[in-house]
Each structure stands twice: as C-alpha cells, then as structure tokens.
Amino acid sequence: xxxxxxxxxxxxxxGEVVAFSHGESLFEISERHKKEVPTLCYDKRLDAFGxxxxxxxxxxxxxxxxxxxxxxxxxxMVVHTHTAKLEKDRKTLLELVVxxxxxxxxxELSGFxxxxxxxxxxxxDAITGRFAGAKSGTSRxxxxxxxxxxxxxxxxSCYRCVRVCAEREGDYAINVMNRGFxxxxxxxxxxxxxxxxxxxxxxxxxTCPTGALADKKALRDRKTVGDIKKTRTICTYCGVGCSxxxxxxxxxxxxxxxxxxxxxxxGALCVKGQFAYDFVQHDDRLTTPLVRKNGxxxxxxxxxxxxxxAKGFEKVSRDHGxxxxxxxxxxxxxxxxxxxxQKLMRAGWGLNQIDNCSRA
Amino acid sequence: xxxxxxxxxxxxxxxxxLLGMLHAFHERDLKITEEAILAxxxxxxxxxxxxxxxxxxxxxxxxxxxxxxxxxICTGPICSLKGSQEILKAMQGDGARSMPCSGRCDVPxxxxxxxxxxxxxxxxxxxxxxxxxxxPNPGGLEECVxxxxxxxxxxxxxxxxxxxxxxxxxxALNDLGRERTLAEVKASGLAGRGGAGxxxxxxxxxxxxxxxxxxxxVCNADEGEPGCFKDRTLLDHDPHLVIEGMILxxxxxxxxxxxxxxxxxxxxxxxxxxxxxxxARDAGLLGKDILGSGYExxxxxxxGAGAYICGEETSLLNSxxxxxxxxxxxxxxxxxxxxxxxxTAVNNVETLASVPWIxxxxxxxxxxxxxxxxxxxxxxxxxxDIEKPGNYExxxxxxxxxxxxxxxxxxxxxxxxxxxxxxxxSGGFLGAEDAYAVTLDEPSVRAKGSFLGAGGIMIFDETxxxxxxxxxxMAFFAHESCGKCFPCRIGTQRLTERLAGSAGPxxxxxxxxxxxxxxxxxxxxxxxxxGMAAPLITESLLRLFPDDLASTIKKANS
Ligand SMILES: Cc1cc2nc3c(=O)[nH]c(=O)nc-3n(C[C@H](O)[C@H](O)[C@H](O)COP(=O)(O)O)c2cc1C
Ligand code: SF4
Ligand code: SF4
Ligand code: SF4
Ligand code: FES
Numbered sequence: 001x002x003x004x005x006x007x008x009x010x011x012x013x014x015g016e017v018v019a020f021s022h023g024e025s026l027f028e029i030s031e032r033h034k035k036e037v038p039t040l041c042y043d044k045r046l047d048a049f050g051x052x053x054x055x056x057x058x059x060x061x062x063x064x065x066x067x068x069x070x071x072x073x074x075x076x077m078v079v080h081t082h083t084a085k086l087e088k089d090r091k092t093l094l095e096l097v098v099x100x101x102x103x104x105x106x107x108e109l110s111g112f113x114x115x116x117x118x119x120x121x122x123x124x125d126a127i128t129g130r131f132a133g134a135k136s137g138t139s140r141x142x143x144x145x146x147x148x149x150x151x152x153x154x155x156x157s158c159y160r161c162v163r164v165c166a167e168r169e170g171d172y173a174i175n176v177m178n179r180g181f182x183x184x185x186x187x188x189x190x191x192x193x194x195x196x197x198x199x200x201x202x203x204x205x206x207t208c209p210t211g212a213l214a215d216k217k218a219l220r221d222r223k224t225v226g227d228i229k230k231t232r233t234i235c236t237y238c239g240v241g242c243s244x245x246x247x248x249x250x251x252x253x254x255x256x257x258x259x260x261x262x263x264x265x266x267g268a269l270c271v272k273g274q275f276a277y278d279f280v281q282h283d284d285r286l287t288t289p290l291v292r293k294n295g296x297x298x299x300x301x302x303x304x305x306x307x308x309x310a311k312g313f314e315k316v317s318r319d320h321g322x323x324x325x326x327x328x329x330x331x332x333x334x335x336x337x338x339x340x341x342q343k344l345m346r347a348g349w350g351l352n353q354i355d356n357c358s359r360a
Numbered sequence: 361x362x363x364x365x366x367x368x369x370x371x372x373x374x375x376x377x378l379l380g381m382l383h384a385f386h387e388r389d390l391k392i393t394e395e396a397i398l399a400x401x402x403x404x405x406x407x408x409x410x411x412x413x414x415x416x417x418x419x420x421x422x423x424x425x426x427x428x429x430x431x432x433i434c435t436g437p438i439c440s441l442k443g444s445q446e447i448l449k450a451m452q453g454d455g456a457r458s459m460p461c462s463g464r465c466d467v468p469x470x471x472x473x474x475x476x477x478x479x480x481x482x483x484x485x486x487x488x489x490x491x492x493x494x495x496p497n498p499g500g501l502e503e504c505v506x507x508x509x510x511x512x513x514x515x516x517x518x519x520x521x522x523x524x525x526x527x528x529x530x531x532a533l534n535d536l537g538r539e540r541t542l543a544e545v546k547a548s549g550l551a552g553r554g555g556a557g558x559x560x561x562x563x564x565x566x567x568x569x570x571x572x573x574x575x576x577x578v579c580n581a582d583e584g585e586p587g588c589f590k591d592r593t594l595l596d597h598d599p600h601l602v603i604e605g606m607i608l609x610x611x612x613x614x615x616x617x618x619x620x621x622x623x624x625x626x627x628x629x630x631x632x633x634x635x636x637x638x639x640a641r642d643a644g645l646l647g648k649d650i651l652g653s654g655y656e657x658x659x660x661x662x663x664g665a666g667a668y669i670c671g672e673e674t675s676l677l678n679s680x681x682x683x684x685x686x687x688x689x690x691x692x693x694x695x696x697x698x699x700x701x702x703x704t705a706v707n708n709v710e711t712l713a714s715v716p717w718i719x720x721x722x723x724x725x726x727x728x729x730x731x732x733x734x735x736x737x738x739x740x741x742x743x744x745d746i747e748k749p750g751n752y753e754x755x756x757x758x759x760x761x762x763x764x765x766x767x768x769x770x771x772x773x774x775x776x777x778x779x780x781x782x783x784x785x786s787g788g789f790l791g792a793e794d795a796y797a798v799t800l801d802e803p804s805v806r807a808k809g810s811f812l813g814a815g816g817i818m819i820f821d822e823t824x825x826x827x828x829x830x831x832x833x834m835a836f837f838a839h840e841s842c843g844k845c846f847p848c849r850i851g852t853q854r855l856t857e858r859l860a861g862s863a864g865p866x867x868x869x870x871x872x873x874x875x876x877x878x879x880x881x882x883x884x885x886x887x888x889x890x891g892m893a894a895p896l897i898t899e900s901l902l903r904l905f906p907d908d909l910a911s912t913i914k915k916a917n918s
Pocket of ligand 5: 041055
C-alpha cells in the first residue's frame with residue numbers, strides 16, 4: 001500500500017535503487033534516469049494511452065511486461081527496462097509497425113515529432129521487410145485545406161492527434177473510425193477538415209510521430225537548398241507570448257514549430273502563430289513608408305513621412321483637443337517600439353489612451 | 361413514427377443512454393442518419409467526430425440505407441462447417457452479409473434480420489424455434505445452474521417462484537444479512553465463469569470496501585466468444601435466476617444500480633429479459649424496499665451493437681458510458697473505478713446464476729459439486745462434430761473424454777476426433793490426445809498451453825481442415841480487434857494473412873519464425889485478453905499440425 005503521507009518511495013530500476021514520488025509512472029521515472037525507453041504513442045503533455053506497447057518494461061512478479069507509461073510505480077517494485085527479451089519484442093513490434101506503412105522516411109519539415117518512427121526504426125534496425133502484408137490507412141489527398149496534409153498511408157494509429165486535439169486544444173475535431181487494422185483518423189462524417197470543428201491550430205501535425213499529418217506550407221520548401229536552422233523566439237501575434245522555433249533555410253523562413261517547452265504554450269499554437277508567417281517575406285510587404293498624394297500612395301523618405309504624420313496629429317489636437325487621440329500598439333511590434341509609443345502618448349500628449357491589439 | 365425530440369427525451373435522463381438512443385434511431389430510420397448523430401451528440405454532449413467514430417465501431421450499426429434490415433448470416437466456425445459461407449455467397453446479391461459466430465452453434469445456421477432471428481438453409485428460412493433446453497444431466501449428477509432450467513414454467517415469475525425462486529433473495533436480505541451472504545459466496549469457491557476466473561466473493565468484497573456511491577453491478581451478457589451459447593440458454597429459460605443472482609450480488613456489494621449488457625444478436629432474449637425485469641419490478645423484487653428489507657436496487661437492460669470486445673469488462677463499461685469502446689488501462693480496476701468511475705462488479709451471467717443456489721444450499725454443498733479438489737460446476741457449450749451438441753453442466757474436474765464420449769454421444773459417423781477448441785476460440789486448439797487427457801478445470805487445461813475460459817468447446821473430426829479453421833479463427837480476432845494497441849491490431853491481421861497464404865515468407869522455416877515472433881510479442885504485450893489469446897491459435901497449429909501448415913504455405917507459393 002502506498003502511504004500518501006510520505007513524499008518519496010523507492011524502487012529498483014535496472015539494479016539501482018531510485019526514489020520516486022506518489023503518482024509517478026514507471027516511464028516518468030525511467031525518463032528521469034535516462035533509460036531511453038522507446039515510445040510511439042506517448043506525448044508527455046497527454047494522458048498516457050498505452051497503445052504502442054513499445055514502452056513495456058518487466059516488473060518482477062508480474063507474468064507479463066507492463067506498459068510503463070500507464071503503470072504507476074509502487075514501492076519495492078523491481079523493474080527492468082532493457083532485457084534481451086524486451087529488446088527483441090520491441091524490435092518485432094517496430095518491424096510490424098514498419099510493415100503497415102508505405103515508407104518510413106519522412107521529411108523533417110513535416111512536423112516537430114515527425115522523425116520519431118524513423119529514428120526508432122533505425123535505432124532498432126527494424127527496417128527488415130519482415131511481416132509484409134496489407135498496408136493500413138487511406139490518405140485523404142482530396143482534402144484541399146491549405147495547411148494540413150492528411151497522408152494516412154503513413155499513419156500508425158497512435159491516436160496522438162486525436163488526443164492532442166481533445167486534451168490540449170479542446171476542439172474534438174478528429175477521432176478514430178472503424179476498428180482493428182481498418183482504423184482510420186476521421187472527422188465527423190469523414191469530411192474535409194474545413195467542414196469540421198478544426199481550427200487549424202496544427203497541434204496534431206506537431207505531435208504526429210510519422211509525418212502522416214504534415215505541415216503543407218513547410219513542405220513547399222522541402223527542396224529549397226540549405227540546412228534547416230531553428231531560431232527560438234516569441235510569436236508576434238498576440239499577448240499570450242507563445243514560444244516558437246522559426247525554421248529557416250539560408251535566408252528563407254520555411255516554417256514554424258511550436259516550442260514544446262515554451263512556458264506559455266507548452267507546444268500549443270493557434271492557426272496564426274502556426275501557419276501565418278508568409279507576410280515576413282511576402283512581395284506585398286511594405287519596405288518604405290508610403291504617403292497618399294492625390295489619392296495615391298507613393299513611397300517617401302522617413303523624414304517626409306514622419307513630418308506628414310506629425311502635421312496630422314497637430315491638426316487633430318488643434319481642432320478637437322488631445323483627447324481625440326488614441327493609440328493601439330500592434331502585438332507584433334517589438335518591446336522597444338511599444339515603449340516608445342506609450343512614451344509618446346503619456347509624455348508627449350499627457351494621455352493614458354493607449355492599448356494593445358493583443359487584448360482582442 | 362416517433363419524433364427525434366421524443367426519442368431524445370425518452371432516453372436522455374436514463375443511465376447509460378447512448379446505446380438506447382442509437383437503437384431507437386436505428387429502428388426508426390433503418391440506418392443511423394447524420395441527423396440522428398447530430399441530435400444525440402447535442403443531447404448527450406458527445407463531440408460529433410467521436411460519436412461518428414463510435415457508431416462506425418459497432419458492427420451492426422451502419423449509416424447505409426436500410427442496413428437495419430439487412431439479413432446477417434452467421435459465418436462462425438461451426439456454421440461454416442454447415443455451409444453458411446455458400447448460402448451467404450448465394451444471397452449476397454440480395455444484400456445479405458456475414459456476422460461472426462452469433463451464439464447458436466447447437467442449432468441450424470442462424471440469420472438475423474432486425475429484431476428477429478431465423479434459421480436458414482439453402483432453400484428455406486424460418487423463424488428460429490425456441491432455444492433448446494439442456495438434456496437431463498447425462499451423468500445423473502446434481503446440478504446448480506441448470507437445476508431447474510428444464511421446468512417449462514421457469515420463465516415466468518409465477519413459475520420461477522413455484523420452484524423456489526427468490527427464496528435466496530429473501531433469505532439473504534431478510535435473514536442472513538450482507539456479511540454472512542458474502543462469506544457464503546467466498547467459501548463456495550465460486551470464480552468468474554466469463555473467462556478470467558477471478559474469485560467472485562473477493563470481487564464483491566472489493567466493491568463493498570471501495571469508496572464512492574452509487575455502486576453498480578453489471579451482468580455481462582455479451583457472450584461474444586465463438587462457440588459459447590450457455591448465457592443465452594440461461595437467460596431464455598431462467599431469466600429470473602440471473603435477476604436474483606444480480607440482486608444477491610448487489611446486496612453483497614452495497615450496489616443500488618445494475619445493468620444487463622446483452623449482445624445485439626439476441627433479440628428474442630432481449631424481449632424475454634425485458635418482460636422478466638418488468639414482472640420483478642411489479643412484484644417489488646426490484647426497486648425500492650426489495651422484499652420489505654429496505655434494500656433498493658434497480659436493473660437497466662442495454663443492448664450491445666455488435667462488438668466482441670465489448671464483452672471485455674472495461675470496454676463494456678466504456679460502451680455503456682457512451683464512449684469509444686476501447687478497453688481501459690488497468691489498474692485501476694472496475695471494482696474501484698467502474699461505471700462512471702464508481703465501484704462496479706462486472707459478472708458473467710453464469711457466475712450470477714450460480715449464486716441463488718449457493719445461498720440456498722450452502723457453500724460446502726456447492727464446493728462438493730466439483731470433483732477432487734475442484735469446487736463447483738461449469739457450463740460447457742459443446743458444438744461441431746458431436747452427436748449431441750448443446751449445453752452441459754459439468755462438475756469441475758470431469759474428464760473431457762467423459763463429456764465427449766459418454767455424455768454427448770461421441771463423434772458422429774464413427775469418425776475419429778482430430779482436435780477441439782478451448783475457451784471458445786480463445787484457448788486455441790487441443791489435439792485429440794490432449795483432449796482425451798485433460799479434465800475440465802483450469803489447472804489441467806492450462807497445463808496443455810490452453811485454458812477453459814468461458815467453456816465453449818468445438819469438436820472437429822479427422823476430416824476437417826484445421827489450417828482453414830485456424831485461418832477463420834484468426835480472421836475473427838482480426839475483425840474484432842479494437843485497434844487500440846499495436847501488437848493486436850497489426851498482429852491479428854498479419855497472422856490471418858499468413859494462415860491464408862496471402863502474404864508472408866515462402867519457406868516454412870521463415871514463416872514459422874515470423875509467426876512465432878509475432879505470437880510472442882502479442883502474448884506478452886497486448887493491452888487486453890483478445891490480443892493475448894489470438895496467437896494461441898497459431899501456436900497450437902504449429903504444435904499439432906506443422907505438416908499441414910507447411911503444405912498450405914507451399915501451395916500458396918506455387
Ligand atoms: C476479448 C474479451 C471478451 C470477453 N467477453 C466476455 C463475454 O462475452 N462475457 C463475459 O462474461 N465475459 C467476457 N470477458 C471477460 C470479462 O472481461 C470479465 O472478466 C468477466 O465479465 C467478469 O465476470 P466473471 O468474474 O463473473 O467471469 C471477455 C474478456 C475479453 C478479454
Ligand atoms: S489542427 Fe488543431 S483543431 Fe484541427 S484537428 Fe489538429 S489539433 Fe484539432
Ligand atoms: S495521424 Fe499521426 S498522430 Fe494521428 S494516429 Fe496517425 S500516426 Fe498517430
Ligand atoms: S489486445 Fe486487441 S482488442 Fe485488446 S486492446 Fe489491444 S487491440 Fe484492442
Ligand atoms: S508509450 Fe506506453 S504504450 Fe505507447
């Protein structure tokens with residue numbers, strides 16, 4: 001019996017006595033001790049599901065191995081994470097998983113977790129061609145939504161996408177249809193994602209371990225030359241402040257991935273932060289100030305533009321008083337610019353009439 | 361025609377409403393419509409995509425026009441021996457489709473249309489006659505579960521009471537009290553008859569000790585195991601015995617609510633049970649203040665929708681709760697986290713039906729019904745190549761040979777026994793030698809690498825194609841795999857392909873290695889009993905019929 005009044009307990013992990021606290025799973029403890037227990041259906045942000053069985057470990061006194069992700073530790077357990085038998089069974093399982101897919105390799109730009117299956121299959125040397133047979137899953141190539149590739153030929157039915165959509169995003173847009181080998185990820189009535197509850201937050205894409213769900217926009221740059229570089233920053237869209245990794249190849253932004261360790265978002269993004277980055281390098285993006293002259297916007301120098309703006313404010317202040325001025329800072333403006341704007345309002349005009357679009 | 365609003369209203373306030381709603385719409389519209397899904401999703405606050413997925417999970421619910429009334433012909437292993445595949449082929453043009461073993465292996469091929477069961481032959485289809493009663497105990501032995509089943513009046517409350525019915529409930533509720541009743545059940549040695557064999561008294565004690573209320577008793581009448589038809593026979597002829605068993609279970613557990621989860625393929629039983637429950641309610645045997653004891657207990661009847669896995673207790677609970685019926689991760693077990701995460705005893709029909717007798721006659725007498733060290737009796741459903749197929753109540757420990765040769769009249773036509781299945785299909789095959797050596801109890805059967813389980817035994821004579829029977833068995837498991845865990849979802853598919861010769865290595869040595877590796881990983885890592893049991897089929901074939909397998913593989917690759 002676990003004594004809930006105590007905080008720490010002990011069990012034996014691969015021959016070493018280790019401490020754990022109440023409620024921890026065997027997988028969490030193994031992680032802490034760098035055991036590299038393999039997983040496919042696990043995402044630490046989600047409730048443990050117990051589907052892939054890759055994480056199985058042996059516990060002395062138990063007839064069969066247990067899934068370490070769903071098994072809570074109890075004091076005195078004697079746990080083995082990498083016996084020869086476990087490793088053989090894991091390899092067999094991976095060979096089975098490989099056998100249901102048309103390919104194992106997937107472009108890195110597909111999504112954050114997209115390399116998991118490939119890496120595991122290589123680690124276990126599991127691309128052997130054994131267990132050949134029918135392939136599972138049917139790709140939804142006719143779903144022409146602009147963001148998410150639904151290449152279910154690659155799907156291994158780990159249901160991470162379904163669970164992230166429900167548990168993290170709260171949209172419940174997708175689920176599992178049919179059963180057994182015929183299971184398939186679906187929306188209600190098997191529709192196009194655009195006709196479902198999907199908000200295109202992209203979280204399903206980022207948790208998919210196979211690239212079955214993939215970032216269509218990023219994949220446009222699959223063949224663009226250059227190595228993928230990731231730059232950690234904060235999404236510029238709103239005040240939540242989600243951490244993102246901007247992926248670039250040479251000078252080109254090729255995609256966004258949420259930072260799984262971002263303190264404000266833990267891997268979540270919304271459709272804007274996830275997919276709406278084209279403006280940065282878009283042809284229509286303004287690169288010089290424009291002033292409307294005779295009804296037509298014309299490029300001018302900064303000096304001239306600031307002059308025109310200052311005159312405009314002067315006129316409003318003269319005709320209507322300073323109270324007629326109100327400033328809204330863009331959520332996409334850097335800190336320095338926001339600071340300068342409020343300084344202008346407060347010190348310049350003596351106003352507190354300033355807000356930020358992030359509150360919207 | 362009932363309006364959508366009326367159906368929703370009728371069900372929404374009931375416990376476990378989803379299955380009831382789905383069946384009401386299915387019957388009204390002869391299919392599950394998008395409108396029905398949207399209305400139910402809204403009323404029960406189930407996400408639309410989830411409800412859609414759940415509807416597609418069940419074999420008998422379909423969104424195709426008129427599908428409710430499609431003829432479903434049993435293509436289980438025994439019916440296939442009787443030619444059901446050929447009948448199906450001939451009728452497929454008329455929309456007939458196959459259904460897995462539908463629990464009537466002792467009678468001519470069953471077919472289901474809507475809410476009626478038929479018997480079908482190449483040239484005729486007739487409504488199914490009354491379920492056969494078990495023949496008098498051929499060993500002349502005292503019985504427990506079948507003690508009164510041959511009494512033609514037992515079905516009605518009056519008839520049931522005329523032969524001692526509800527006296528056990530009276531005795532427990534108004535005389536023994538909870539502690540002593542529970543002690544009696546524990547001492548009897550009664551263990552689960554649904555397959556897993558967990559000691560019943562201990563299970564009830566755990567529910568009684570668990571925190572939370574209300575507590576529940578669920579009667580598992582899903583009987584999806586191929587070759588098993590004992591639970592239906594009990595419910596058809598002695599429904600009050602099971603109801604009384606549930607009352608006793610509830611009393612021991614401190615439960616106030618109960619469910620009976622009945623498999624879809626038993627529509628006539630649904631009617632019988634509905635009537636019996638109504639009679640019991642009307643007579644004050646269910647409801648508030650049962651038999652003047654102050655004890656309250658209600659029973660709700662729910663119909664499954666076609667999924668073998670819903671017989672697995674945690675999948676069953678998810679199904680009742682209106683969730684996607686994947687099995688749950690255990691622990692926690694249903695005794696503490698069952699229906700709606702509250703303490704729940706899930707018990708098989710036969711287990712429950714044993715209890716009134718135990719309460720009336722005492723634990724010692726029940727235990728003594730078994731032979732040697734084995735306590736009590738077990739129902740065996742016998743089918744296939746046997747003179748007298750049907751249900752038998754055997755003392756635990758009876759030699760299977762006695763059952764086959766003496767009780768059931770042996771193999772017809774003077775043929776020799778080739779093999780039998782155990783636990784329906786879940787125990788794989790035993791060869792003739794082992795079959796004639798085992799006694800009917802878990803230790804003996806397990807020593808041969810199989811298990812007794814729910815007690816379905818199919819008999820195959822020397823002329824049968826065992827590899828093809830194995831293929832059919834594996835195809836059943838693949839069809840019924842829920843798809844939650846990888847070893848079973850992929851393994852049952854690959855093993856089916858290999859037994860069919862449609863994929864896989866072309867040499868027997870490589871074939872064997874693949875099949876054994878898969879079997880090993882399925883047995884040790886599957887998330888529930890389905891995936892763990894399926895490889896017993898290939899394992900036993902490899903042990904018993906390696907030459908047949910080798911020549912099948914050779915043929916498939918030539
Ligand atoms: C795949 C699978 C199917 C099952 N089907 C049934 C069933 O149809 N009826 C049943 O009583 N138990 C079935 N069981 C066993 C139940 O999970 C559970 O052990 C049983 O209902 C408990 O009741 P008992 O203790 O009275 O046997 C099944 C188990 C598995 C793994
Ligand atoms: S993009 Fe977001 S809302 Fe849409 S299915 Fe994926 S997780 Fe759900
Ligand atoms: S689409 Fe990806 S995340 Fe979803 S079940 Fe398939 S492999 Fe898993
Ligand atoms: S063993 Fe099979 S039926 Fe059981 S949980 Fe796994 S996939 Fe589902
Ligand atoms: S990580 Fe534990 S079963 Fe998948």
